[in-house]
Amino acid sequence: MNMKVTIAGVELKNPVMTASGTFGSGAEYAQLTDLNKLGAVVTKGVANVPWPGNATPRIAETYGGMLNAIGLQNPGIDLFVKRDLPFLRQFDTKVIVNVCGHTTEEYLEVVERLAGEPADLLEINISCPNVKEGGIAFGQDPKAVEAITREVKRVAKQPIIMKLSPNVTDITVMAKAAEAGGADAISLINTLTGMKIDIHKRSFALANKTGGLSGPAIKPIAVRMVYQASHAVQIPVIGMGGIMTWEDACEFMLAGATAVSVGTANFVNPNAAVEIAEGLEQYAKELGISEIRELIGAVKE
Amino acid sequence: MKKTNVIVTGKSYLAPGIISLWIKEEEMAKEAKPGQFLSIYCRDKSRLLPRPISICDVDPENGVLRVVFRIAGAGTEELSKAAIGDLLSVLGPLGNGYDLREGCALLIGGGIGIPPMLFLAKELSKELTKEQMTVVLGYRDQNLFLAKEFEAFAEVVIATDDGSVGIHGTVIDAVVSNEIFAEQVYACGPTPMLRGVKTFAEKAKIPAQISLEEHMACGIGACLACVCQSNEVDTHTNVKNKRICKDGPVFDSEEVILA
Ligand SMILES: Cc1cc2nc3c(=O)[nH]c(=O)nc-3n(C[C@H](O)[C@H](O)[C@H](O)COP(=O)(O)OP(=O)(O)OC[C@H]3O[C@@H](n4cnc5c(N)ncnc54)[C@H](O)[C@@H]3O)c2cc1C
Ligand SMILES: Cc1cc2nc3c(=O)[nH]c(=O)nc-3n(C[C@H](O)[C@H](O)[C@H](O)COP(=O)(O)O)c2cc1C
Ligand code: FES
Numbered sequence: 001m002n003m004k005v006t007i008a009g010v011e012l013k014n015p016v017m018t019a020s021g022t023f024g025s026g027a028e029y030a031q032l033t034d035l036n037k038l039g040a041v042v043t044k045g046v047a048n049v050p051w052p053g054n055a056t057p058r059i060a061e062t063y064g065g066m067l068n069a070i071g072l073q074n075p076g077i078d079l080f081v082k083r084d085l086p087f088l089r090q091f092d093t094k095v096i097v098n099v100c101g102h103t104t105e106e107y108l109e110v111v112e113r114l115a116g117e118p119a120d121l122l123e124i125n126i127s128c129p130n131v132k133e134g135g136i137a138f139g140q141d142p143k144a145v146e147a148i149t150r151e152v153k154r155v156a157k158q159p160i161i162m163k164l165s166p167n168v169t170d171i172t173v174m175a176k177a178a179e180a181g182g183a184d185a186i187s188l189i190n191t192l193t194g195m196k197i198d199i200h201k202r203s204f205a206l207a208n209k210t211g212g213l214s215g216p217a218i219k220p221i222a223v224r225m226v227y228q229a230s231h232a233v234q235i236p237v238i239g240m241g242g243i244m245t246w247e248d249a250c251e252f253m254l255a256g257a258t259a260v261s262v263g264t265a266n267f268v269n270p271n272a273a274v275e276i277a278e279g280l281e282q283y284a285k286e287l288g289i290s291e292i293r294e295l296i297g298a299v300k301e
Numbered sequence: 302m303k304k305t306n307v308i309v310t311g312k313s314y315l316a317p318g319i320i321s322l323w324i325k326e327e328e329m330a331k332e333a334k335p336g337q338f339l340s341i342y343c344r345d346k347s348r349l350l351p352r353p354i355s356i357c358d359v360d361p362e363n364g365v366l367r368v369v370f371r372i373a374g375a376g377t378e379e380l381s382k383a384a385i386g387d388l389l390s391v392l393g394p395l396g397n398g399y400d401l402r403e404g405c406a407l408l409i410g411g412g413i414g415i416p417p418m419l420f421l422a423k424e425l426s427k428e429l430t431k432e433q434m435t436v437v438l439g440y441r442d443q444n445l446f447l448a449k450e451f452e453a454f455a456e457v458v459i460a461t462d463d464g465s466v467g468i469h470g471t472v473i474d475a476v477v478s479n480e481i482f483a484e485q486v487y488a489c490g491p492t493p494m495l496r497g498v499k500t501f502a503e504k505a506k507i508p509a510q511i512s513l514e515e516h517m518a519c520g521i522g523a524c525l526a527c528v529c530q531s532n533e534v535d536t537h538t539n540v541k542n543k544r545i546c547k548d549g550p551v552f553d554s555e556e557v558i559l560a
Contacts, residue, residue: 024523028547031302032392032521044525052540055560057516059526064347066518073525075539215349267518268342268349270304270392 002291003281005039005258007236008159008184010120012039012094012259015292016249016277019240019263020045020098020123021070025084032270035091037277039259043084045100045125048109050076060196060205065215066264067194069208072100072128077113085117094120096161100128104148108155115157122158124148127165127190139165142177149181159184161238164229167193171225172232179233187238187261188229189222215264216242223255230256230297244272246279256297302521303328304392309383310365315446318372320381321357324389327364334398335421336512336551339368340520342390343376351392352376353517353546355489357416358423369416369447395520396550399510401425404484408455409472409498411439411490415447417512421487426454435481439472439494473497483507492559499554509554515545522547530558
């Protein structure tokens with residue numbers, strides 16, 4: 001049974017990776033799960049300089065999901081390159097560095113800085129709903145998506161995954177814009193903008209008022225968008241949004257995802273991503289298929 | 302630190318809405334330090350995030366740990382229904398815990414910040430006599446819990462919001478009016494109380510360790526949900542904040558800013 005999948009020439013030992021922002025740079029989770037069993041670790045978004053993030057409370061639980069407004073707190077690219085990348089390189093897994101910025105220049109600075117570093121792929125977050133400038137502003141206008149993709153591709157030494165926002169009217173337009181800009185792959189979905197009000201305190205649950213909704217509550221939207229996006233473009237799609245079990249991961253692959261990311265599920269079960277990879281393998285064996293790739297886009301029309 | 306299923310071995314009701322559970326987990330019971338906490342998961346799948354609850358006591362010989370909690374919402378309501386013999390999914394022990402230091406100790410617990418002080422008092426009592434340790438406990442009203450259990454280790458002073466027991470006022474009022482002598486302060490409770498402790502200790506030039514609370518997702522330092530502001534740039538985050546779940550929940554009062 002061959003679990004390998006390939007994204008932009010980078011071979012992953014299995015299609016399961018962690019979702020950016022839910023797994024740090026792996027150091028904490030390494031005490032609870034085996035990073036060697038993951039297709040890739042996707043790191044928390046990193047910017048050219050340290051970002052302090054938003055005020056607290058930064059998260060709130062919702063029915064079958066959660067809102068977060070971390071605000072892309074990160075230690076900055078210098079410390080990340082010095083401390084986090086070497087840590088991850090000790091493991092037999094691919095490393096995907098998630099990049100954030102307020103302006104095109106800031107994104108480019110990080111991408112250039114990573115050129116000589118041992119990162120396998122870069123994921124460009126143009127879809128964070130929790131920062132005032134940059135982030136989602138790039139991800140909601142197809143012209144901006146195409147332009148920033150093109151700029152990033154010009155300086156990048158690694159293949160580029162553009163991470164798309166679900167907070168748009170037509171995901172296929174954004175997917176096509178990323179492809180037109182030269183993206184090697186796209187990933188989706190980032191979180192859906194939401195809000196929660198504490199009726200007893202008559203206040204917002206999050207200091208930021210709005211936050212990004214993730215977890216099983218968003219899965220059907222994510223599956224639909226992955227299906228639509230994967231039919232709109234030729235480049236590989238990485239699917240995510242509410243994956244808790246191998247069955248969920250399988251659904252994303254059948255919808256057209258080449259690989260999947262597991263995010264909020266890590267908070268529920270630190271070993272979730274590994275268990276999902278094992279579950280997929282078991283399932284494929286039982287089906288009698290020889291390549292996990294056979295599942296990609298294999299939903300019957 | 303690990304995530305595992307633990308069996309409930311004891312349960313009692315301490316006051317209206319305040320529940321005590323003993324759970325069996327030998328490694329955790331051996332490893333646990335006062336001030337550390339457990340992340341307890343809900344059975345109901347609509348509630349994804351674990352609930353952070355302090356370790357209130359341990360009995361390493363019998364491999365058991367105790368938690369005491371208040372029913373504050375749906376998650377703790379569910380937990381309150383756990384019966385002896387039930388399994389709970391738990392991650393821990395988490396956080397840094399108190400640094401047990403030399404010197405006469407003043408322990409201050411407010412409301413649901415009281416439980417971790419019991420484990421701390423027990424550990425400190427290995428070095429300190431009853432005369433060297435004072436515990437000040439703040440409650441809303443006459444529905445006290447755990448107060449009697451501190452008497453084996455320390456002088457106990459009680460303050461209530463409504464004046465029904467002990468001093469009518471805050472824990473700080475109680476500390477000041479009793480002129481309690483202390484060389485080390487250890488505190489856990491709601492943020493307004495901790496602000497009072499911080500001001501009091503810094504004015505009196507007594508080192509104070511305070512245990513903070515924030516909403517948590519991962520509980521292990523990965524997601525950056527639970528930060529507090531710090532005076533200096535933190536070595537891990539590289540900005541002026543610290544992760545309560547990992548670098549705390551206990552901090553020296555002088556390193557953090559209570560917004
Ligand atoms: C380090 C630490 C130790 C704690 N120790 C104890 C203890 O020993 N005994 C005790 O009774 N309580 C303790 N708490 C508070 C306890 O975690 C909350 O009361 C509990 O999470 C409420 O969950 P709920 O589902 O009943 O309430 P809900 O309000 O329905 O919870 C909704 C969400 O908000 C979170 N939340 C709500 N209140 C708090 C809070 N005060 N702190 C952090 N998260 C919160 C919940 O975890 C959940 O994710 C501690 C909190 C922290 C951070
Ligand atoms: C706490 C938290 C932090 C996140 N931080 C980032 C981030 O830094 N960069 C990013 O591209 N996505 C971030 N995300 C989005 C996730 O990577 C993922 O796209 C989303 O949560 C949907 O997947 P899930 O339902 O499995 O969590 C974050 C999500 C959460 C819950
Ligand atoms: S709860 Fe995730 S860092 Fe503290």
